[in-house]
Amino acid sequence: MDKNNTSPAPESSLAVCHPAVAPLSYLLGKWRGEGEGGYPTINSFSYGEELHFYHPPNKPVIGYTQKTWKLSSGEPMHSESGYWRPKPNGTIEVVIAQSNGLVEVQKGTFSTEDNVIQLQSELVGNASKGSEDVSD
DSSP: OOTTOOOOOOOOOOOOOOTTTGGGGGGOEEEEEEEEEEETTEEEEEEEEEEEEEOOTTOSOEEEEEEEEETTTOOEEEEEEEEEEEOTTSEEEEEEEETTSEEEEEEEEEETTTTEEEEEEEEEEESOOSTTOOOO
């Protein structure tokens, strides 16, 4: 692909929110916040976090990206991306990949009346266990 190519993208029909996504459309957009983290083996830390939920036009999924950074320096800490796949019967599947090779599948339900999503981890996999892994 040539970044200097100025040809227009193919024309497409007007973007439409897929009916499966409509009940969760309140998630769409960017969400930012700050938090505190800690583990028994390290000092507590402050971090910033951004979630981005977007809807690929006419597809029955919500795209998802997440990133965190150290508030003290702005240094990146963690990131992940994936897809939220709502079903018409009120169930949902979430598929997430991290840059360190971890992947996760979560399944659950959502309520359109209460705007509540409940997820449970179904699968966590590690694509690579070697020392050449990219750390997050």
